[in-house]
Amino acid sequence: MYTQALNERIDGPRVVEDPEKLAAFQARIDAEEKIEPNDWMPEAYRRTLVRQISQHAHSEVVGMLPEGNWLTRAPTLKRKAALLAKIQDEGGHGLYLYAAAETLGVSREELYEQLLSGKAKYSSIFNYPTLTWADIGCIGWLVDGAAIMNQIPLCRTSYGPYARAMIRICKEESFHQRQGYEIMLALCRGTPEQKAMAQDALNRWWWPALMMFGPPDSESVHTEQSMRWKIKRFTNDELRQKFVDATVPQAHYLGLTIPDPELRYDEATGHWRYGPIDWDEFKRVIAGFGPCNRERLAARRKAHEEGRWVREAAIAHAEKRRMRERAQRLAAE
Ligand SMILES: [Fe+2]
Numbered sequence: 001m002y003t004q005a006l007n008e009r010i011d012g013p014r015v016v017e018d019p020e021k022l023a024a025f026q027a028r029i030d031a032e033e034k035i036e037p038n039d040w041m042p043e044a045y046r047r048t049l050v051r052q053i054s055q056h057a058h059s060e061v062v063g064m065l066p067e068g069n070w071l072t073r074a075p076t077l078k079r080k081a082a083l084l085a086k087i088q089d090e091g092g093h094g095l096y097l098y099a100a101a102e103t104l105g106v107s108r109e110e111l112y113e114q115l116l117s118g119k120a121k122y123s124s125i126f127n128y129p130t131l132t133w134a135d136i137g138c139i140g141w142l143v144d145g146a147a148i149m150n151q152i153p154l155c156r157t158s159y160g161p162y163a164r165a166m167i168r169i170c171k172e173e174s175f176h177q178r179q180g181y182e183i184m185l186a187l188c189r190g191t192p193e194q195k196a197m198a199q200d201a202l203n204r205w206w207w208p209a210l211m212m213f214g215p216p217d218s219e220s221v222h223t224e225q226s227m228r229w230k231i232k233r234f235t236n237d238e239l240r241q242k243f244v245d246a247t248v249p250q251a252h253y254l255g256l257t258i259p260d261p262e263l264r265y266d267e268a269t270g271h272w273r274y275g276p277i278d279w280d281e282f283k284r285v286i287a288g289f290g291p292c293n294r295e296r297l298a299a300r301r302k303a304h305e306e307g308r309w310v311r312e313a314a315i316a317h318a319e320k321r322r323m324r325e326r327a328q329r330l331a332a333e
């Protein structure tokens with residue numbers, strides 16, 4: 001979900017790998033061994049992971065913005081505290097993931113530069129606006145819910161640092177999902193106006209949430225290789241179906257209608273079948289023309305600029321400490 005660009009071509013020169021090394025690498029993957037930072041790995045595996053993990057990290061950080069919009073307007077102190085904790089978690093997720101990407105030989109500065117220049121992608125979902133408080137409910141319920149669907153299998157992904165980061169992240173995502181669903185439940189048990197607000201938010205978030213799983217398998221460029229390397233364990237369409245099957249009964253429990261006239265339960269397979277997804281909208285948003293793409297990047301750039309003095313001060317402090325320790329060492333000798 002936060003890794004939609006997994007379906008794009010990978011930049012960089014083609015590397016011809018040693019077939020013996022490749023075979024040994026694949027054998028380790030097949031035996032469910034974890035690949036660690038100092039192990040040999042094919043260049044394409046490394047690049048795929050850098051792109052996927054960094055895109056995931058960017059999504060966590062950009063994902064803080066639509067929710068931050070509601071921090072000052074949360075309806076109660078309890079809601080404000082929970083939302084604040086959730087947004088802080090997302091910042092933490094970004095940090096673990098940038099750190100995991102750094103073990104593959106890229107610097108955080110480089111990754112940040114790719115985000116701020118618009119070269120790197122982040123999840124399309126965060127380019128939609130949060131118009132009412134019910135949107136915060138929908139984000140937790142649907143967006144974090146979709147994140148969990150995608151991220152639980154990533155706890156077993158073949159690259160060790162990524163898999164370990166995902167274990168902790170998934171525990172927190174589950175709190176986020178419940179937080180969102182509980183907001184929806186309160187609204188749906190509230191006044192007719194509150195329930196209408198919940199339905200309106202579901203109408204706007206449902207289809208973008210389904211798009212979070214990325215393009216259909218028939219158009220997904222890297223799925224097969226990523227599955228062989230066990231970076232990915234399920235295809236986009238499999239995960240999307242799991243999400244729909246889990247979420248439709250939750251909507252019914254809330255007394256809400258999924259905005260899809262073609263939605264129906266298929267007795268034979270036990271799956272909820274959904275209507276066609278507007279992939280043109282998805283492509284437009286991914287290409288930078290969603291409702292909030294400009295606003296999101298502008299906010300990240302501003303934050304990066306305003307944080308410059310902190311980064312410079314931290315580097316100066318580290319340098320000073322290094323000099324002091326060196327002087328102490330020399331004096332002791
Ligand atoms: Fe997260």
Ligand SMILES: [Fe+2]
Pocket residue numbers: 090144147172173176
């Ligand atoms: Fe989350």
